[in-house]
Amino acid sequence: MDTLELEAELQKLQAEVCELQKQLQDEQCVMGFDFRGNLLLALKVLCDQSLAASCGQRVALQLQEELEELKEDVERQSQMNGYRVVRCSTRRVDSKGTEAIAERAGGSSSSQQVCVSGLCSEIHFQVEFKLAELKFGEKMKRTVTDVNIVMEDSELQSFSSFLSRVEETQDLLLFFRTLRTFCDRCDERRRTFTHFQPLNHCSPAPESSPHSSRTPHCLLHCTNVSQH
Amino acid sequence: MEGASSKGALNHLTFLEAQARSRKTGASQQKSGASQLKAKVEELKKQRDLLKAQIAVHQSLQKLRTSLDKNEDADVDETSENSKLLMLMVKHSQLKDVLLAHHLLGGYDVVKTNEDNSLCFSLPTAYQGTMLDTYHVEIDVKRTVRISRHNIPPFIDVESLAKETNMQENIRGFLDTLSLHLNAFSSRKHQLKLVKDLHKSVEVLESNALCSLLVLLLTIPKEKTALLCSLDYSDHTRSLPTRVSIKGEEKDLSDSPEWQKNIALLQETPVHEALTAMRETRHII
Numbered sequence: 001m002d003t004l005e006l007e008a009e010l011q012k013l014q015a016e017v018c019e020l021q022k023q024l025q026d027e028q029c030v031m032g033f034d035f036r037g038n039l040l041l042a043l044k045v046l047c048d049q050s051l052a053a054s055c056g057q058r059v060a061l062q063l064q065e066e067l068e069e070l071k072e073d074v075e076r077q078s079q080m081n082g083y084r085v086v087r088c089s090t091r092r093v094d095s096k097g098t099e100a101i102a103e104r105a106g107g108s109s110s111s112q113q114v115c116v117s118g119l120c121s122e123i124h125f126q127v128e129f130k131l132a133e134l135k136f137g138e139k140m141k142r143t144v145t146d147v148n149i150v151m152e153d154s155e156l157q158s159f160s161s162f163l164s165r166v167e168e169t170q171d172l173l174l175f176f177r178t179l180r181t182f183c184d185r186c187d188e189r190r191r192t193f194t195h196f197q198p199l200n201h202c203s204p205a206p207e208s209s210p211h212s213s214r215t216p217h218c219l220l221h222c223t224n225v226s227q228h
Numbered sequence: 229m230e231g232a233s234s235k236g237a238l239n240h241l242t243f244l245e246a247q248a249r250s251r252k253t254g255a256s257q258q259k260s261g262a263s264q265l266k267a268k269v270e271e272l273k274k275q276r277d278l279l280k281a282q283i284a285v286h287q288s289l290q291k292l293r294t295s296l297d298k299n300e301d302a303d304v305d306e307t308s309e310n311s312k313l314l315m316l317m318v319k320h321s322q323l324k325d326v327l328l329a330h331h332l333l334g335g336y337d338v339v340k341t342n343e344d345n346s347l348c349f350s351l352p353t354a355y356q357g358t359m360l361d362t363y364h365v366e367i368d369v370k371r372t373v374r375i376s377r378h379n380i381p382p383f384i385d386v387e388s389l390a391k392e393t394n395m396q397e398n399i400r401g402f403l404d405t406l407s408l409h410l411n412a413f414s415s416r417k418h419q420l421k422l423v424k425d426l427h428k429s430v431e432v433l434e435s436n437a438l439c440s441l442l443v444l445l446l447t448i449p450k451e452k453t454a455l456l457c458s459l460d461y462s463d464h465t466r467s468l469p470t471r472v473s474i475k476g477e478e479k480d481l482s483d484s485p486e487w488q489k490n491i492a493l494l495q496e497t498p499v500h501e502a503l504t505a506m507r508e509t510r511h512i513i
Contacts, residue, residue: 007265016276017272017276020283021279024279027283028286031289033317033321034324046281046313047285059313060312067319070323074323077336080335081335082400085329085333114329114332116329127333131332142358145357147357171356172354173411177334177408181404
């Protein structure tokens with residue numbers, strides 16, 4: 001191949017590489033995967049057959065171990081926070097105007113649409129909101145907007161006005177604290193009622209009337225519950 | 229004669245040699261130029277192939293994550309090593325997002341520290357949609373349950389809150405109450421900042437570190453007389469005042485029906501919003 005042909009091919013390849021780099025950047029924007037540590041190793045393995053042959057299995061094992069640790073962490077958070085997150089998905093939202101302004105001022109900004117579904121006690125909830133992050137050096141400012149909450153449970157009629165207020169004021173933190181407290185109380189109530197249920201099936205003593213024979217049992221159980 | 233012609237021949241030979249040498253360098257330069265180009269082309273081809281592979285992986289991950297999120301059956305070859313790795317990566321991203329959700333919904337971000345002898349909690353605060361300061365508490369759980377470290381300001385008595393809420397038996401109850409106090413304090417502090425930012429004609433005469441007391445100097449538009457507005461936030465778990473009083477230079481305005489409305493406004497809405505409303509109704513400037 002002579003130099004002219006080579007130079008032509010070089011130019012063509014440079015243009016192709018440029019185009020692919022742009023495409024990769026776009027994909028990375030959509031994804032939100034944080035390619036570090038084991039994830040980065042896995043990505044490298046998937047893009048290089050020789051690497052896959054030599055350390056593919058080891059990387060898979062390391063990733064599996066990390067998954068177990070993450071599952072434990074999720075369990076710990078669920079216990080401590082009093083609710084379970086079943087699913088969370090984030091989607092990058094275009095806010096080119098804000099991003100341009102932030103960059104000009106020496107910072108960066110990003111916007112995401114977050115959708116969370118989960119359980120508190122046995123009540124299902126679904127929360128959607130927009131999360132905007134503004135970064136200037138070390139400082140970061142986070143704002144939550146467009147909060148939308150859906151709850152499943154007919155018991156929660158009284159909750160609907162509270163829900164509207166939360167959606168108006170975007171106070172997510174308040175919502176979850178209150179939800180958890182409410183669910184704790186519901187649980188307590190449910191436990192107390194279940195406690196009393198077996199007594200309804202007690203067979204009364206032959207001589208006494210059904211009511212009077214149940215009462216001593218009831219009283220006994222009452223004192224037991226209060227001691228808890 | 230002989231000398232001159234031989235010298236001439238020698239010169240000519242030297243000249244021919246030099247020419248031959250330069251032609252060689254020129255050729256080898258040209259040759260190295262071509263091989264340099266070839267090397268560059270190979271390099272770019274490798275780069276292009278790598279980029280294509282990375283893009284393909286990204287697209288597979290995205291597709292797999294989307295179908296797993298919808299609880300659909302993943303369209304993957306279960307036996308391939310690559311598919312297994314893709315699956316692991318997607319599950320990893322799902323779990324990371326679940327942890328992010330716990331964090332964003334105001335969870336305590338519990339972390340084991342000190343070789344599992346302690347637990348560290350983060351307490352985020354927010355005013356409506358704006359995230360404010362986050363505080364931290366570390367609690368020893370090995371032998372006795374006690375607070376080992378925290379960065380909570382001293383005017384919030386963490387130890388007595390721990391006692392009141394029986395932290396020994398119920399850490400979450402303690403954290404919930406502490407969180408309530410911290411959020412209310414953060415909210416009040418933020419409201420004070422907004423008053424200073426949005427209401428330049430309102431002077432803040434007095435405030436305290438806990439932001440539980442606020443005295444403002446308001447001005448009536450027509451007479452340009454001054455009003456002293458005192459807000460008492462004696463319930464430290466709330467970000468609205470428990471008592472409001474407005475005093476004019478000449479009289480106590482609490483009895484005037486117009487100002488009754490304003491006092492009620494100050495009791496029911498955040499102070500900076502109440503002041504804006506009062507400015508709009510031309511009660512103050």
